[in-house]
Amino acid sequence: MSGAANDSSDNKIVLSGLCKAFGKNEILRGIDLAVPRGKSMVVIGGSGTGKSVTLKCILGLLEADSGSIQVDGHETMALKGADRDELMKKFGMLFQGGALFDSLKIWENIGFGLIHGQKVSKKQAREIAIEKLQDVGLKPEVAELFPAELSGGMQKRVSLARAIATKPEIIFFDEPTTGLDPIMADVINELIVKCVKQLGATALSITHDMASVRKIADYVAMIHEGRIIWCGPVADLDRSGNPYVDQFIHGRADGPITNHTRF
Amino acid sequence: MQAQAQQDSSQKAARSLNPVNAVLNCFRYVGGGLLSFMEAIGNLTFFMARALGHCFSPPFFPSQVARQIIDIGYYSLPVVGMTALFTGMVLALQSYTGFTRFNAESAIAGVVVLSITRELAPVLAGLMVAGRVGASIAAEIGTMRVTEQIDALRTLSVNPFKYLIAPRVIAGTLMLPILVLIGDIIGVMGGYIVSIYRLGFSPASYLSQTWEILEYMDVMSGLYKAAAFGFIVSVMGCYHGFYSQRGAQGVGAATTNAVVSASILILICNYVLTQVFFS
Ligand SMILES: Nc1ncnc2c1ncn2[C@@H]1O[C@H](COP(=O)(O)OP(=O)(O)O)[C@@H](O)[C@H]1O
Ligand SMILES: [Mg+2]
Numbered sequence: 001m002s003g004a005a006n007d008s009s010d011n012k013i014v015l016s017g018l019c020k021a022f023g024k025n026e027i028l029r030g031i032d033l034a035v036p037r038g039k040s041m042v043v044i045g046g047s048g049t050g051k052s053v054t055l056k057c058i059l060g061l062l063e064a065d066s067g068s069i070q071v072d073g074h075e076t077m078a079l080k081g082a083d084r085d086e087l088m089k090k091f092g093m094l095f096q097g098g099a100l101f102d103s104l105k106i107w108e109n110i111g112f113g114l115i116h117g118q119k120v121s122k123k124q125a126r127e128i129a130i131e132k133l134q135d136v137g138l139k140p141e142v143a144e145l146f147p148a149e150l151s152g153g154m155q156k157r158v159s160l161a162r163a164i165a166t167k168p169e170i171i172f173f174d175e176p177t178t179g180l181d182p183i184m185a186d187v188i189n190e191l192i193v194k195c196v197k198q199l200g201a202t203a204l205s206i207t208h209d210m211a212s213v214r215k216i217a218d219y220v221a222m223i224h225e226g227r228i229i230w231c232g233p234v235a236d237l238d239r240s241g242n243p244y245v246d247q248f249i250h251g252r253a254d255g256p257i258t259n260h261t262r263f
Numbered sequence: 264m265q266a267q268a269q270q271d272s273s274q275k276a277a278r279s280l281n282p283v284n285a286v287l288n289c290f291r292y293v294g295g296g297l298l299s300f301m302e303a304i305g306n307l308t309f310f311m312a313r314a315l316g317h318c319f320s321p322p323f324f325p326s327q328v329a330r331q332i333i334d335i336g337y338y339s340l341p342v343v344g345m346t347a348l349f350t351g352m353v354l355a356l357q358s359y360t361g362f363t364r365f366n367a368e369s370a371i372a373g374v375v376v377l378s379i380t381r382e383l384a385p386v387l388a389g390l391m392v393a394g395r396v397g398a399s400i401a402a403e404i405g406t407m408r409v410t411e412q413i414d415a416l417r418t419l420s421v422n423p424f425k426y427l428i429a430p431r432v433i434a435g436t437l438m439l440p441i442l443v444l445i446g447d448i449i450g451v452m453g454g455y456i457v458s459i460y461r462l463g464f465s466p467a468s469y470l471s472q473t474w475e476i477l478e479y480m481d482v483m484s485g486l487y488k489a490a491a492f493g494f495i496v497s498v499m500g501c502y503h504g505f506y507s508q509r510g511a512q513g514v515g516a517a518t519t520n521a522v523v524s525a526s527i528l529i530l531i532c533n534y535v536l537t538q539v540f541f542s
Contacts, residue, residue, distance in 0.1 A: 061414045085420045093418045099411040116322075117420035166419070 011070075012037040012170060012202040013058065018067035019226075020053055027053050029226030030067065035219075040196060040203040042213050042234075044248060045223035046257065051206040052096060054223070055172050058204075059091060060084055071170070089117060092168035092201075096175045098155040100147035106133070106158055107143035113166040132161040136191055153184040157191070164195045171196060173205035177212045189215040210249055213237070222248060224257065310502050314432050317424040327430035335396050335431070335497070336438030340445065342395055343388045347446035350383050351375055351453025359462050368464075372472035375454035377481060384446040385439075385485045386533050389492030392439060393525040397500040400431055401521035404504025405514035413505070428501045432494060439493030440486040447482060484540040491536060492529050499525040 011034040018031040027050040035041045045051055056062040058069055060079065069076050071087065079087055092113075100109050108115075110132050111125030120128070130140045136157040147155060156176065163171055173192060177185035189212050196203045196216075207213060213220060214234065221231040222245050230242045237249060247255030358374045404427060407413050416423045451473060458464040500521045507517040 056414070059414075059418055061417060085422070088418060088420045091418055093415070095411045095415055097410055099415040101407075101412055101415070112421070113419035116426075162419075 010037055011035060012072065013204065014068075014070040015054075015058070016068045016070075018054070018057060018069065019065045020050070020057055020062065021065055027226060028057070028064070031223070031226070031228055033221055033228050033231065035202060035204050037202055038200060039218040040193075040205065040216055041219045041221060042205045042207060042217035043221050043223055043228075044206075044208055044210075044213060046208070046248070049223050050226060051223060052174055055093070055174055055204070055206065059088070059093065059172070089166070090169045091172065092163035092166060092170070093172045094156075094159050094163045094174060094176055096178065098147070098152075098159045100155055100158060100162070102147045104146075105143065106145050106147065106150070109147065109158060110162045110165050112162065117166060128165060129161070132165050133158075135164075135195070136161045137187070153180050153188075156180065156184075156188055160188070160191055160195065164199060167199055168201060170202045170204070171199075173203065173207075173216075175207055175209075176205065177207060177209045182211070185209065185212065186215070192216050208248075210251075213249075307502060310505075311498055313424060314428050314498055314501065317422070317429045318433050322425060324426055324430055327426060328433050331430045331434035332438055334399075335392070335434045335493075336441060339392050339395055339438070339442055342391050343442045343446050344449050346387050346391050347379070347384055347450035348453040350387060351379055351450035351455075352457045354378055354383075354450075355454040355457040355462065359458075368462075369468075369472060371458060371462075371464075372454070372469050373476035375458075376451050376473045376477050379450035379454070380447050380477070380481045380485045382485075382533075382537075384443050384450055385488040385492060386529065388439065388443050388446050388489065389496065389529045389533075390526055392435075392442070392493070393496045393499075393522055393529060396435065397496045397521045397525045398518045400497060400500025401504040401507075401518045402514055404428075404501055405507030405517040406504075408505060408507045409509055409511075409514055423505075428505070431497045431501055435493040435497030436490050437493070439496070440489040443485055443489035444482075447485065480540070484536070487540075488533060488536050491532055495528045495532060496525045499528065 013033075013035040015031050015033045018028050019026070020028040031054055033041075033043075043051055043054070053062060057064040058071075058076075060076070064077060067077075071090065076087055100106075101112065104112070107126050107129040110129035111120070111122075114120040114125040114128060115122060126143070130143050133140060133142055138154065138157055138161075142150070142154070142158075147158070150158065160176070163173075176188050176192060180188065192203070192205070193216055195201075203216070205212075205216060214237075217234040219231065220234050220237050221228050222242070223229070224244055230240055230245050232240060237245070240246065243256045247257050354375045355371055358371050359368065362368050362370055362374075404413075407427070413423050413427070416426060455466075455469060455473075458469050459466050503517040503521040503524070504514075507513045
């Protein structure tokens with residue numbers, strides 16, 4: 001089913017049959033997805049189709065009902081406590097809303113994982129934070145501000161800096177460009193490509209911004225009604241032959257995807 | 264179509280009129296309510312045990328504890344102080360009106376100091392802090408939940424129980440006894456001011472009457488109560504914030520629930536502890 005390499009040793013993350021329901025509301029109904037090591041996979045799909053829920057299940061922030069989640073070939077569904085904390089060190093995440101800690105200064109936000117997770121000294125964490133700020137194109141003066149003092153685009157950049165500061169092996173981007181103007185969106189896309197390349201990380205992103213997909217994706221997967229209905233290299237996106245994918249990438253109101261009429 | 268609907272509704276009416284069904288429905292409502300109530304109690308107990316466990320196991324976040332001690336302790340001083348002052352003053356005034364009828368004015372000092380230390384300072388301080396601190400804890404943690412900051416903590420390998428909840432519970436439990444001790448002093452002072460300057464008592468005899476009647480256990484029982492109330496306020500704030508529903512409405516409801524449930528628990532706990540200490 002997945003167009004990505006199927007040899008499990010080449011896959012960083014493998015999801016199979018992942019199911020998640022909130023009460024009677026079945027969101028994920030058997031997600032099968034393999035993310036190749038060192039590549040960038042982008043998941044597309046309409047709003048409310050469970051893209052964020054999928055990421056949160058992989059991170060263990062939500063408990064999946066059934067299925068399997070393998071990271072580096074190890075099953076992670078049942079991990080708890082210290083084992084889970086250890087696994088978390090492999091991940092970095094850029095949240096949809098930024099999720100910066102608003103009681104902490106910008107540099108403390110960026111250095112948070114270093115100070116508390118990796119026991120780096122405050123002074124050193126501050127230096128690394130300022131370095132990361134420059135990586136995402138912000139001035140060092142920003143370090144002393146609080147998140148509420150920044151614009152949306154700047155907050156996204158700071159979140160990106162926080163996500164990459166601990167040098168994770170896997171980075172998740174949840175709608176990195178939503179709510180930004182097209183130019184700022186492109187800046188963020190380029191930063192994502194650059195940072196992922198620099199770290200040699202595996203990236204799993206969520207978006208419904210097609211410009212973003214074409215810029216950051218190696219592979220694309222489309223989620224619809226709780227399943228992955230198409231997955232392949234980004235080059236095949238325009239000749240997928242899948243009517244759902246075609247409707248989505250061209251943003252047409254009429255087609256096989258009719259969910260929106262229900263609301 | 265219409266006939267069908269009519270038949271349906273008449274069937275429904277017949278079913279609910281059937282006495283057996285009525286009784287069963289009654290059981291269902293009561294049982295369902297009871298079950299969800301027990302579930303809430305269970306969840307809360309589990310949450311309290313978890314919060315306590317994390318207070319005593321490393322890693323600790325001393326800077327977070329210090330920050331909460333200032334927030335919860337220091338900034339509550341004016342509220343608790345004012346409450347104690349005016350309560351002490353009104354106590355002296357009220358007991359004077361009553362006691363002059365029995366020529367028992369000399370008992371006023373005792374009434375003031377015992378009511379303040381045993382009951383009024385801990386309970387009123389607990390309730391005031393529930394309103395001030397419980398609400399702000401619930402709002403802050405609820406907002407962090409809603410804006411995914413708690414998820415972000417976990418992705419950065421920091422346990423939110425250790426970083427957010429334990430410091431608040433520690434600070435709440437430690438600071439409320441200190442606030443109450445200060446409240447005790449200010450409350451007695453309030454009674455003193457009214458007795459001396461308004462009711463014309465002699466300062467020396469008022470103070471000696473106060474000391475005579477006061478026992479170690481009167482003050483200590485109040486401080487134990489205060490520690491329990493501080494724990495209740497901070498845990499209820501954390502609990503409602505942590506499980507806040509999504510959206511601004513969710514945070515609003517969490518705040519209200521934190522204050523209401525903490526206040527009620529304080530009153531219940533006060534009765535239980537009084538029974539334990541003085542019987
Ligand atoms: N914690 C939760 N509790 C209940 N329902 C949730 C929760 N998180 C997400 N959902 C529901 O799951 C669905 C998918 O959410 P989400 O994954 O955030 O969508 P998206 O694909 O836009 O990221 C939504 O309909 C949402 O209502
Ligand atoms: Mg989402």
